[in-house]
Amino acid sequence: MSRPVVSRRAFLGTMGAAGMGALIPSLEAEAQTVGAKKRLIMLTSGNGTVPSQWKPSGSATSLTLSTCLAPLEAHKQDLIAINGLGWQYGDGPGVDHMRIAMMWNGTPMLTGNDFSNSTNDRPCGWGGGISVDQTIANKLAETVKTPFKSLEFGVYLPRHHIYTRVNYAAANQPIPPVDDPYAMFDRVFKNLAPMAGPGGIDKLRASRKSVMDAVKGNLAAVQARVSAGDRQKIEAHLESVRSIEKRLDNTTPVSCAAPMLPATKLDARANANFPVISRLQIDLLVAALLCDVTRVTSLLWAGAANEVRFTWLNQTSGAHTISHDNGANGQAQRVAAHVWFSGEVAYLLGKLKAIPDGTGTLLDNSLVVWGNELADGAAHSQQPIPVLIAGKAGGVLKTGRFIDYGKKKHNGLLVSMAQLMGMPEITKFGSLDDGTGPLPGLV
Numbered sequence: 001m002s003r004p005v006v007s008r009r010a011f012l013g014t015m016g017a018a019g020m021g022a023l024i025p026s027l028e029a030e031a032q033t034v035g036a037k038k039r040l041i042m043l044t045s046g047n048g049t050v051p052s053q054w055k056p057s058g059s060a061t062s063l064t065l066s067t068c069l070a071p072l073e074a075h076k077q078d079l080i081a082i083n084g085l086g087w088q089y090g091d092g093p094g095v096d097h098m099r100i101a102m103m104w105n106g107t108p109m110l111t112g113n114d115f116s117n118s119t120n121d122r123p124c125g126w127g128g129g130i131s132v133d134q135t136i137a138n139k140l141a142e143t144v145k146t147p148f149k150s151l152e153f154g155v156y157l158p159r160h161h162i163y164t165r166v167n168y169a170a171a172n173q174p175i176p177p178v179d180d181p182y183a184m185f186d187r188v189f190k191n192l193a194p195m196a197g198p199g200g201i202d203k204l205r206a207s208r209k210s211v212m213d214a215v216k217g218n219l220a221a222v223q224a225r226v227s228a229g230d231r232q233k234i235e236a237h238l239e240s241v242r243s244i245e246k247r248l249d250n251t252t253p254v255s256c257a258a259p260m261l262p263a264t265k266l267d268a269r270a271n272a273n274f275p276v277i278s279r280l281q282i283d284l285l286v287a288a289l290l291c292d293v294t295r296v297t298s299l300l301w302a303g304a305a306n307e308v309r310f311t312w313l314n315q316t317s318g319a320h321t322i323s324h325d326n327g328a329n330g331q332a333q334r335v336a337a338h339v340w341f342s343g344e345v346a347y348l349l350g351k352l353k354a355i356p357d358g359t360g361t362l363l364d365n366s367l368v369v370w371g372n373e374l375a376d377g378a379a380h381s382q383q384p385i386p387v388l389i390a391g392k393a394g395g396v397l398k399t400g401r402f403i404d405y406g407k408k409k410h411n412g413l414l415v416s417m418a419q420l421m422g423m424p425e426i427t428k429f430g431s432l433d434d435g436t437g438p439l440p441g442l443v
Helices: 008-014 020-033 070-078 096-102 132-140 181-188 197-223 228-249 271-290 319-323 328-353 411-420
Strands: 039-045 057-059 062-064 079-086 151-155 167-170 173-175 296-301 366-372 387-390 401-409
Touching: 039 132, 039 271, 039 328, 057 401, 062 079, 070 079, 070 328, 070 387, 079 411, 132 167, 132 296, 132 411, 151 181, 151 271, 181 271, 271 296, 271 328, 319 328, 328 366, 328 387, 366 411, 401 411
Parallel strands: 039 296, 039 366, 062 401, 079 401, 151 296
Antiparallel strands: 057 062, 079 387, 167 173, 366 387
């Protein structure tokens, strides 16, 4: 007698749980990603830099950091420095600093009168499209369930203005970053039950094992009732489950714990507190990723055209004012400010690199991208904007390199970001995209 072939509907019915049908097709992917979840960290600083002091040197196999990037020397082998990207955008709505709204969506601002400069030159509305971080967050949310689809951190963003918004849910829908670490702490960690101590780890492992046992039992139960081809598929799934079990048993989880904030509440809008607020926000961002409350994060320092005074660097004028001083003193102060930002990025990378994650570190499994809305702050030039990538995106990126694209639209960077985060179907991003796809040679 021939063995009856069980239909897919009947097969799923024998699994005993409505969710099992969705679980089975993902087992092979899960086996590859346990302990290696990809994270996105998007960083933005404003007012441009001094291009001659920012541009590093090197090749497809080497990287020599510049003066502006010197604090990142310890992380040089984790970096890809990119030169040659820019807006290539004419005299549409909005003046130069307002194009910070285009940094992560590759689309011009909307026509409108919401924002203008002091001379009412080329007024505009909000950003004209969804930003890449939100596109990635929406896609991940289809399969990855975290308490927050994304988290937007900020440092010193006192105005609800196009200058202080880089994340967009859609055209005309800016997402305000949270620039108060105490507010972010309450939002993310106040009700978080951390997994800490041997008891918590044992309970987590026991829970995982019970799920694995159920999956294995259900798969084995139907093996004898399906065709030879389907049996091979089931055996492959069982092997995936065994692989997951092995990885879970051999993994020592890192305890999830929220960072401590100063007991005396700091004023997040006080200029003097800018450095300490920056470090607190970075600590919270890293903790959010470690605790897996989100896979997509961003951090915006002060925004475009900001007048933060870098008093801790002995600067007394505002950053935007200094950015228009192209004399020797102005350039030296702009370089010093960029060096300081590089130090903050180095602090972030150091924390990520210190956290084991799967077979590597949290940095290995992250995609960190740092950009700025201007190239030369004094000239308001928009090509080449400074772009730095860090992390290996789960082992996909080869780092320790310098890539010069000559003169190319930055939309390719956005396409590359989406593809590196698991969205190969995205080949264009933003209305200014010329359709040339991701950045060549990046992956």
